[in-house]
Amino acid sequence: DAGVIQSPRHEVTEMGQEVTLRCKPISGHDYLFWYRQTMMRGLELLIYFNNNVPIDDSGMPEDRFSAKMPNASFSTLKIQPSEPRDSAVYFCASSLQGTDTQYFGPGTRLTVL
Amino acid sequence: AQSVTQPDIHITVSEGASLELRCNYSYGATPYLFWYVQSPGQGLQLLLKYFSGDTLVQGIKGFEAEFKRSQSSFNLRKPSVHWSDAAEYFCAVSYTGGFKTIFGAGTRLFVKA
Numbered sequence: 001d002a003g004v005i006q007s008p009r010h011e012v013t014e015m016g017q018e019v020t021l022r023c024k025p026i027s028g029h030d031y032l033f034w035y036r037q038t039m040m041r042g043l044e045l046l047i048y049f050n051n052n053v054p055i056d057d058s059g060m061p062e063d064r065f066s067a068k069m070p071n072a073s074f075s076t077l078k079i080q081p082s083e084p085r086d087s088a089v090y091f092c093a094s095s096l097q098g099t100d101t102q103y104f105g106p107g108t109r110l111t112v113l
Numbered sequence: 114a115q116s117v118t119q120p121d122i123h124i125t126v127s128e129g130a131s132l133e134l135r136c137n138y139s140y141g142a143t144p145y146l147f148w149y150v151q152s153p154g155q156g157l158q159l160l161l162k163y164f165s166g167d168t169l170v171q172g173i174k175g176f177e178a179e180f181k182r183s184q185s186s187f188n189l190r191k192p193s194v195h196w197s198d199a200a201e202y203f204c205a206v207s208y209t210g211g212f213k214t215i216f217g218a219g220t221r222l223f224v225k226a
Contacts, residue, residue: 050212
């Protein structure tokens with residue numbers, strides 16, 4: 001298996017623009033997690049899905065952030081409009097069960113100018 | 114609330130010296146415990162996990178961890194550190210009946226020659 005795939009690996013955009021991050025989980029995994037990592041705040045869970053259904057989005061910082069999982073093999077995290085404070089590395093992870101090992105993608109480094 | 118504490122933000126050890134990284138978790142139901150490693154520019158990778166059974170768990174890259182229920186701890190150890198072990202290490206916990214994993218703030222390991 002190719003592991004969790006994220007795209008793009010790097011994104012540089014200007015404040016106010018829409019940003020879409022993409023994730024393909026490992027086939028057969030029922031759980032998908034979106035995390036944000038910064039030096040100041042560490043690793044933060046933003047939202048997670050079970051069988052394509054959002055279960056807990058309490059970590060989503062603002063209404064500017066939204067996430068979808070239209071099918072078992074694809075998820076997006078969208079920021080609209082983006083702000084400089086959204087600059088971070090965003091990770092997607094998947095697992096067979098919510099409490100089991102999580103497999104992380106390589107991350108998307110987002111820079112908002 | 115359930116939580117994970119890694120008391121050391123960073124640790125420096127000499128190559129060839131032994132290593133112990135500390136982790137404490139808040140009391141709860143039977144915990145599932147994990148250690149992940151993150152090398153620069155990469156996602157998190159599982160080092161080892163404890164679900165049940167023998168409280169001394171062996172992982173990849175020569176790491177081991179010991180679960181001590183009485184101390185609510187799951188410390189990571191390695192008898193002889195290599196320069197390639199320089200990375201950030203995350204302790205994590207999930208619980209039976211729960212749906213997500215809680216990560217500690219991480220400990221950054223520096224290895225000096």
